[in-house]
Amino acid sequence: MATHTGGLTATHTVHVQGLVRGFGDRAVLNGLDLRIAGGEFVALLGRSGSGKSTLLRALAGLDRDVAGSGLVEVPEKSSVVFQDARLLPWQRVLDNVILGLGGPDAHERGRAALAEVGLSGRERSWPNELSGGEQQRVALARSLVSEPELLLADEPFGALDALTRIKMHGLLRELCARHRPTVLLVTHDVDEAITLADRIVLLDAGRIAVEQAIDLPAPRSHRQPRFLAYRESLLNALGVEE
Numbered sequence: 034m035a036t037h038t039g040g041l042t043a044t045h046t047v048h049v050q051g052l053v054r055g056f057g058d059r060a061v062l063n064g065l066d067l068r069i070a071g072g073e074f075v076a077l078l079g080r081s082g083s084g085k086s087t088l089l090r091a092l093a094g095l096d097r098d099v100a101g102s103g104l105v106e107v108p109e110k111s112s113v114v115f116q117d118a119r120l121l122p123w124q125r126v127l128d129n130v131i132l133g134l135g136g137p138d139a140h141e142r143g144r145a146a147l148a149e150v151g152l153s154g155r156e157r158s159w160p161n162e163l164s165g166g167e168q169q170r171v172a173l174a175r176s177l178v179s180e181p182e183l184l185l186a187d188e189p190f191g192a193l194d195a196l197t198r199i200k201m202h203g204l205l206r207e208l209c210a211r212h213r214p215t216v217l218l219v220t221h222d223v224d225e226a227i228t229l230a231d232r233i234v235l236l237d238a239g240r241i242a243v244e245q246a247i248d249l250p251a252p253r254s255h256r257q258p259r260f261l262a263y264r265e266s267l268l269n270a271l272g273v274e275e
């Protein structure tokens with residue numbers, strides 16, 4: 034089995050080497066190597082079924098039943114955000130945010146996190162009184178309130194409409210600039226990856242097949258010629274005709 038350890042190297046927060054994961058006799062991850070520097074924002078692209086969620090789950094330590102081998106080193110403090118907010122419906126919004134957070138200042142920290150995602154005043158609401166986008170903002174607040182060193186996000190905006198998604202991009206960028214976690218964001222959306230990431234990695238045949246550093250001045254927009262060039266080469270690598 035993979036070693037899961039809090040031991041960090043000086044420059045890399047995430048270190049994956051020779052990671053193998055499979056279901057039955059089919060290997061999904063097949064000797065995958067990946068390093069992510071502290072504070073770096075990496076977006077993970079790949080076709081449906083290529084193993085993105087399998088990799089994320091391995092990093093999150095959520096795959097204890099899955100057969101495999103290889104080295105996985107991640108920081109001790111990590112948080113995961115999924116496509117659906119996964120809030121506990123019987124807990125109010127603030128209680129969802131501070132779930133598992135100890136200490137006398139938990140409520141205060143939870144309120145501050147909700148303020149950061151623009152949800153001050155909704156502390157006592159129930160999750161089902163919130164829109165999908167608002168619930169996802171609660172999930173972001175919950176994931177950041179513990180000040181994780183590593184944020185793992187699996188298509189966190191996949192279920193949101195286009196406009197809400199663009200707003201969430203701005204919010205995530207702001208939050209990351211302030212808290213500086215290392216981020217691995219799984220996404221289907223090439224534009225989202227180019228908008229947010231320092232580096233994009235593409236998963237194919239069980240390994241990282243393409244790595245692309247994104248060097249674009251802010252604010253990033255598809256009106257930038259280089260944005261379009263990145264998009265074209267990534268879509269090509271994904272085998273998508275534009």
Ligand SMILES: Nc1ncnc2c1ncn2[C@@H]1O[C@H](COP(=O)(O)OP(=O)(O)OP(=O)(O)O)[C@@H](O)[C@H]1O
Binds near residue numbers: 079080
């Ligand atoms: N619990 C499981 N049991 C059996 N096979 C599984 C299991 N989880 C994933 N797989 C298989 O492993 C492969 C990779 O799945 P994974 O969910 O990692 O893909 P993905 O890249 O996240 O896809 P998507 O973009 O559709 O979310 C798929 O072929 C899937 O059917």
Ligand SMILES: [Mg+2]
Binds near residue numbers: 085086087187
């Ligand atoms: Mg997936």
